[in-house]
Amino acid sequence: IVARWGTSVRRGALLHPALSFNTSRCQNVSSTDGTVHPAAAQGAGPYRDSVLLPRTEFPMKLTGQNLIDREVQIQQECGFAELYSWQRERKAKKEYCLHDGPPYANGDPHVGHALNKILKDIQNRFEMLRGKQVHYVPGWDCHGLPIELKALGELGTSGLSPLQIRQKAREFAEGAIARQRAAFQRWGVMADWDKCYYTFDGTYEAAQLKVFQDMHSKGLIYQDYKPVFWSPSSRTALAEAELEYNPQHVSKAIYATFALATLPPKMAEAVGELGSISVLVWTTQPWTIPANQAVCFMPNAQYSVVKRRDSSQLLLVATEHINIVMSLCHFLFPSPPPGTELEGGVCQHPTIPRKEVPLLPANFVTMGKGTGLVHTAPAHGMEDYSVASHFKLSVECIVDEEGRFTELAGPELQSLSVMGEGNDAVISMLKAVGSLVKEEECVHSYPYDWRSKEPVVIRPSKQWFIDIASLKDKAKEVLAKVRVIPESARGSLLAHLDRRPYWCISRQRSWGVPIPVFYHKETGEPLINKHTVSHVTQLFSEKGSDCWWELPLESLLPPEVLKKVSHLNYERGDDVLDIWFDSGTSWAAVLEDSRADVYVEGKDQIGGWFQSSLLTSVAVQKRAPYKALMIHDFVISEKGEKMSKSLGNVVDPDTVIHGGEDPSVSPAYGVDVLRWWVAESNVFSEVQIGPNVLNSARDSINKLRNTLKFLLGNLQGFDPRTQAVDPKEMHYIDQYLLHLLRNYSMKMTDAYNDFGAGRAIRLLQAFITRDLSKFYFSIIKDRLYCDPEDSLGRRSCQTVLEEILDGVTRSIAPILPHLAEEVYLHAPGHNEGETMFRSGWIKSSPVWRRPGLEEAVEGACAIRDSFLSSIPGRNAAEYELTIEIEPGLLFELIESLQDEPTSSYSQLTELMMSSQTTLTSALPRDLPADALISNGSFLINLEGGVIREDSAYQVAAVPTSMARCPRCRRYTSSSPDCPCPRCQTILTRAQ
Template sequence: MEAASCCRVFSTQRCRFPLRRLSAPPWPQPFCTESSGGLVTPSASKRRSRGPVMAAKKAAEGEKQEDGKYKHTVDLPKTTFGLRANSVQREPELQKLWDDNQVLKRVSERNTGTAFVLHDGPPYANGDLHMGHALNKILKDFINRYKLLQNHKVSFVPGWDCHGLPIELKGKFIFLKSMDKETLSALTPIKLRQKAAKFAKATVDAQMKSFKRYGVWADWDNPYLTLSPEYEAAQLEVFGQMVMKGYIYRGRKPVHWSPSSRTALAEAELEYSENHISRSIYAAFKITNPSKSGMLDDFFPNVSLVIWTTTPWTIPANAAVAVNPKLIYAVAEVQSVFESESTSGGKQRKVGNILSSEKGKLFVIVASDLITTLESKWGVKLVVHKSFPGSALEHCRYAHPVNSNECSVILGGDYITTESGTGLVHTAPGHGQEDYITGLKYGLPIISPVDDEGNFTAEAGQFGGLSVLGAGNAAVVKYLDEQYSLILEEPYKHKYPYDWRSKEPTIFRATEQWFASVDGFRDAAMDAIRRVTWVPSQAQNRIVAMTSSRSDWCISRQRTWGVPIPVFYHVDSQEPLITEETIEHIKAIVLKKGSDAWWYMTTEELLPDRYRDKASEYRKGTDTMDVWFDSGSSWAAVLAKRDGLNFPADIYLEGSDQHRGWFQSSLLTSIATTGKAPYSSVITHGFVLDEKGFKMSKSIGNVVDPEKIIVGGKNHREEPGYGADVLRLWVSSVDYTTDVLIGPQILRQMSDMYRKLRGTMRFLLSNLHDWKPDNSVPYNDLPKIDKYALFHLETVMTSMKDSYESYQFYKVYQILQRFATVGLSNFYLDVAKDRLYVGGRVSFTRKSCQTVLMAHLLYLVRAISPIMPHLAEDVWQNLPFQYTLQDGSLANFVFDLKWPEKNEEWLSAPKDDVDFLGVILELRSEVNKILENARTGKLIGSSLDAKVYLHTESSDTVLKLKELSSASNDADALHRLFITSQVDILPILNEEITSSVPYTGKFSNPRTGVIWIGVTRADGAKCERCWNYTQDVGSFHDHPTLCVRCYGVIELQTQPAAAAVS
């Protein structure tokens, strides 16, 4: 690790690394002055340009000052580092430089620290990248680059998720474009898979190109793709281990089913719409056999159970009615029907025939707590005749509303409440998870008369062929009304699951599927979650809630494009053949030939030797694995297989939606097979919204394209190309743990911040153009103001390191904004100009200032490099000297450097001095206000035309002010800090003085008390060279227009070289 001191062994040669030979920017490169765009540093204040700056300006412009004989004596800044970034062209040049010299690989291999692994969650290889992708990959790059600076060996392997329905559909679309519709039968599974693979790989190439342009460093030559044979084989290995541990089973149970995609879906493949509207109904199921207790005898046969459901289409699959044994239910007589149809709250309601019939009395059984609600809802009067606990209803029998079957009342669980409905739940074990669990308890039949496309099968009788989400639903409602079972139908707005790919509603449907039994390792998963570090901390609560309550994981999909579930079925018995031997055999085939082999090889070829004689008795399965099982196996396929990587990974970093996606699937597969989590820390980021806080949408037209941010749109005036570093700067500026905003105005702010920071770096470079290592001034000899600057530099670097370490990049941004583009420029660099430009090339004050500038340059270029690597590298490649590392090698690239160690010497500055100089800065701000008033009143032009008076009753403050005012090193002198020609400390303050000073003010601080401030015109004459007013101008006959200081500088510069050096 390098020492923190800026005093290094330097080569005085200019850097001649390959970048020198790159094309120069296309604009003219004269040195820019403050009035024409800033003297390579943001303007220090609103005050008019002052002496050294103006002198430099006039010298640079060649303007005559008298006879112009002193312009060559001003030490103008010089640098090859352009004021403008020209990022659209420059950044690709820098990226090529990194690639050509294998900087990432070389630096990582040379680092001596431990390996650091941030495991990349694979984006889906389907379409262009969006702002969410940019936010994600750039955040990862911040961390990886910072870890390189911390001497870690960093290996970042990018990955892509390449299987699944959307890519399969793209492959199908590509095939159909080139074929007639009549030739659809020619699209065999293997041809479809080939088309899908080709599309996925092309998408990977396009996305990779974009990620590279973002400035993301990764092992781009060796990414992991979930479609690669080695990855698929590793995935099958994970699957096989779970089979052998008894966690994988086949069963018929309700799963989320997408009729639009014709496949089962995992929870992570669902989106929930808050605005879905269902046809909800209240329906009466007539009791045919009351309980043995006789409690319903007085109401029989006119008593009915009343249920409420938002899925009328599931009524044909009804197997029972469930009640909560702890709730109180009532038998109520329906009286005084108030209305047959009405409109309530804008929702059309239809009252069923049962309420308007004249078939005699109607008694209904509902939860007692809902009587009032149901009276209002139905428009009736309900008269309660009897109440009893739900447990008393068990085993009552009722007539199935659609067929002639007789069904039972059963006892359900706490999921039956009085928050909505009637307190009685229509139970269809083939169409609901809770129904299924309750049904198992009572041995109920699992009825699911729905096919893959979401249509009723013949088992549903008269409803066969109708869509359950459309005509079939309506037909069931109509039938119930005709049978005097419907009490009320009304639209119901609620949260409902949709297929995240097709954006169409899903259903619960019982099918034969393969599942991972989460109960087998749930406790181990919960324990592992508690040992992981979660950023932000509340993310742990989310994944705990999801993992603790999740059902078994349905891992099978009825699709072609995916990794096959390696199972064979007996032709007659349909019993699955899936053993360690068969799985290992298939894994070896896949590793060699890829998963396509499952489709083009015969069953005989796929079976192990000892089963081949019976190959005709088996058929191979057609299901593929859930894509979340694909990506959830990446820890096994990548971390556990590749050299230089660690398992578990140090960090997983993805969007907040991955708590139910990749974070969870990776956790479950890893816990099931290894007993531990695949990650030590998990970082979560929010979603990217437009600058008004709205979700981005093409239809709204508010989509922000990261590519356009970098290279610009068609209209460069409206959509300028900012370059990758401005995009990266935006990423650093936001608190990514919540949803973040971006838009044109925000990008303009980021561009302005970038420009100011670039100006600061340019100022540092340009004033070190003649720097030599021998120029370094030892710390103990530095003026107080320079020690103060180094103290704050070290403090700032410590704060930035803490922020990087805690992944709070927005704090790094805030520190940079305050320090590098405001505090540093507005004070130290502003004050430094006098020393640098007119103080004398070999003067002590200039050397001490350059010592401090060097420290700032070497520290800041490191600090900004994880966030703005292109800017940092551009600075480094324009260094006016070569920088030597401790081992004697040259730091040819900025990432050859390491984060500086803490410099205790810089922090050793006396606290009293640091505190008092801090007060002086506050005092300076007040002085500036009065100087501005004097300028407005035309008393002065620049601040060097002024003399400042100070008075305080605090004797301690007077001593300290006088100490600065008479500083022998000149750099600490008060008039240099105020950038005025003179400062006078008044021992007394009377009316004669105050009345003669035209501009005054007061400054108050607990440390100094009240300080009176006065401003008048400066005494003496104006020095032609430095523009300071002094009494000694005119003292030298050969240079009558110079002050003592400038005369000494001129005399020294005109001496022979040997004499000047001595």
């Protein structure tokens, strides 16, 4: 047979549910979990020692301290610590670079770290096994306010110099790094842990400043006075990525009126003698009304005049919003003017006498909530500021760094908190002058400082910015060429780019990389150019950024600048760079001129590290720093709750591994259970963890261990280097398993290539359950236990078992490195000192793909299924079969499994699990009356369906007249006390 045949039969239901694995086998056998079957202890009698039962020292399961000790021992014996350096030194045709996003050095390791680091390690180990040279340098994000705050604790910054603050922050960060690094090593993460990157290292800071200089020289970094997100609780500007949006924030929303001091010319003609009209605005931030400079409308919308129900006041609102205000007003003006007719109108400011503000068109006005008319305070709103820039409006800040009104807000408001009593005071002022129409509570999403968990305000400040608008189009262009996993996250990446007009990169703190700028003492003009930045960069590289405060000013300025200006006229800047600029330039410090194959981080980095890395790289290199992004979700409790200490649902990875105080409540699961949990989870949605999930992972690993123990036990004394059988000489069922193993290995490779560790686990479990335990293992045990030790049939079987063991072990190695190395230490055919991770990926062979082989075996399995369905609940081994197949392709296929017309020891009989099998083209006419007849057909497709043959067959099952062999327990003996011919021969040879 030279062509590959197709089949309509699945292998999923080869055993009848009522049959146990040993129904056609010697009772002296082992179950698939490696334990000796109970019958083996009593049923074999004097022949027990002649049965080749599994033997191995590989433990079925490890628990408690034995498990912990064994994992640590394996890490030491198998050189986990040296593996990364070894693979970097070997020759490889390709490099695989996974760039590590720096975890924040402000706390202990948690399950979020475990999810991220283990995901990365699974991929790195797979790529290394595939022969690539892996580039993976772990790093830490070491600057920023959370570290500064935790380091100082209750001391605060009072009375401390910047250098004292930085020293305490550095010590705190170093302690957190040490704890996290130890945990990552314990989790088996492959890296050179002596060569990590840290954003507080001088060499890293210097690389960061080179990017800063490049971007500044291109005009992409500039200083300006414009609104930024400001955290009163932290007293610093924030970037979009440093915000958390609280969807349950409660604001006091108001409807307020601005009287039209001057009607728009076109509108004045239309309304005639209606009288005075006020515009109605709605806002959730009443405190910003004292800073109002305009009221904006949508040019393409329609507007109507309505009358208040509680007074005669006339109000202008968007026609589309009339239903919203109908409880307050009733409809009056029948022919609504378009927004374009509102131009030229002027409003009276409600709380500031004699101040007038214009009606202005603005496309950001939407018809979602409100009245279609937007109160506009350029100093305290991003979109408001864009209107001010276009129409040259004043941008005066009325809020200080602590979030309190300044004297510009007036004596009634000065020093009041804008998010508290100041907000209430403004509402009272509006009510006093008759401008307040309605007050209500509004629950909505509002930005909070991600560190202090307190609400932020928008206020103008003189800061350093990156011009995102100039980079956005190129960023989108290069992002289109980046593979995004999952693809559904691409929209979020683009959305974050779209809603970010600029990036504020200056922070008013001490713990960070100083912005290398000097200010004139009198004019405040900044001194910054390629000479000053290059000089400071070199100093940082040599001395670290502490030198910004340690060295005198004349040492910080380069000689060529000092020739032109006096250092006495300047002072160094106090601001430091945003930590997202810190981490976003890691490509420059770690990757040098190469691009990473992938960045792997949580979804919070969509607006964070992924974006800051993209923007800085596009600015300098005109390309993305990564070829692919893999974006995972967050870890939650089993109940679907966010983890918090107050709820008591925090899962500590160290407790998962080593167990808690009460082992019955918190058992020691070991590292591989933690890694299995990561791999098995759908990481693209919220990842649950808890006792049920961990117990399930442990049980799955124990089931896998049992299968591996069965394989190892049956390979005792077998050396594949000298005793392996050539595939062409193997039994067909063995060749067929090699064929399945090859398919399995290719699917596993594809799964890992697609970051599909979960799919890899499902493939593993399906292969073990369906192809091995329920099919192959149940068929081969007689041959494996009862054939002569060095027979071709048994060696053929062992050859396949060794290939299966090797393939399965390698396929799970990226996920379970400790178990894989433990198996490798027990597996045959290796020299002392060899380790699995230094020996490569699954070694399948194209030779295992045999045309016609699949169809021969699966055709026989289809016939067996028909036979088993005719004897529900009974033992297949107690029957003799006669199989009738009409002459044709199927007959030829099945005939290849049995040389003689009738046999008790053929491959066909082995597959049928029967006492004896006869293959014929016609059933005999003298079948006994108790014969059970079943029939079916098997579809064969030849050459992709060009030739199709649907072959019919019949199976006659007759209770056997043979006795049960006292050695192998098959019904192949002439009398109950006499071994069958096969067993007699074996026993005779043994004497």
